[in-house]
Amino acid sequence: MTDADEQGSAAVRLLWGPPARPARGPKRGLTLEGIAEAGVALADAEGLAGVSMQGVAGRLSVTKMALYRYVPGKAELVALMVESAMPDPSVLDERSAGEDWRERLGVWARALLAGFRAHPWLLEATVGARVMGPGEVGWMEHALDALDGCGLTGSEAIDSVVLLSGHVRGIAEQERATGGTVGEGPDAQLTSALGEVMRVHGERYPALRAALGSVAEQGGQDQALDFGLERILDGLGLLIAGRRAG
Known part of the structure; x- marks a missing residue:
């Protein structure tokens, strides 16, 4: 078994198995939560x-070795952190009960963005091949359940969820890169970044100058999430309508 396989097995046990007990020595009162x-x-x-086993141990007022008795390494620690930080998917059922697939996916996307805004480091922690916990899997289940009965294949449904999550992640990444400003969309940020260039060289880029001028007149409202989300859902709606008609 490779190191990656061993890490995966350890993460599965921590996230999905019964409550962990210290590997050895007397119980110190720590919990995975x-x-x-x-x-x-x-x-x-x-x-x-900035996360390390030593740093977490310090916050818990225990030694690093005591922490290792519960969590074998940083990879497993981060997996536990993701599971703890992700919003409980059950809130999605409360917010979208009785809604159709489009409204449910809209609730899903906005709630996911709220999670990334609350804990921006989740953007780094939720990429690549890794073990996901019940909460994170529950988010995927909720989105796929919204598309159940729409006539999509399993692959198309999963790709739809990936497309939606990619749009949400892109908005969250841009907000994070610009200091986590919420309420100022990428269009307003672009206006600010290109302001001086457009004043001096705007005649060379008339379409861009006109578009940015319109953004400035409208106050640079944060429309990037909703605009992209609605266009994705529009496309899915056309696909679903075609399947149902067929």
Whole structure:
């Protein structure tokens, strides 16, 4: 078994198995929930790069070796942190009960963005091949359930969820890169970044100058999430309508 396989098995046991007990030695009163919460607090304060076993142990007032008795390494620690920080998918059922597939996916996308805004380090922690916990899998289940009965193949339904999550991640990444400003869309940010260039060289780029001028007149409202989300859902709607007609 490779190191990656061993890490995956350890993460599966921590996320999906019964409550962990210390690997050896007397019980110190730690819980996986408490460890995850300490990691989340550290990541919120210092980013994912600032998270270490030593740092989490310090927040819990235990030694690093005591922490290792519960969590074998940083990869498993981050997996626990993701599970702790992701919003409970059950809130989606409360917000979208009785709605159609389009409205349910809209609720899903906006709630996902709220999660990334609350914990921006989740953007780094939820990429690549890794083990996902019940909460994160529950998010995928909710989106796929919204598309159930729409006539899409399994592959198309999963690709639809990936497309939606990619749009949400893109908005969250841009907000994070510009200091986490919420309420100022990419269009307003572009206007600010290109303001001087357009004043001096705007005649060379008349279409861009006109578009940015319109944004400035409208106050640079944050429309990027909704505009992209509605266009994605429009496309899915056409596909679903075609399948149902067929």
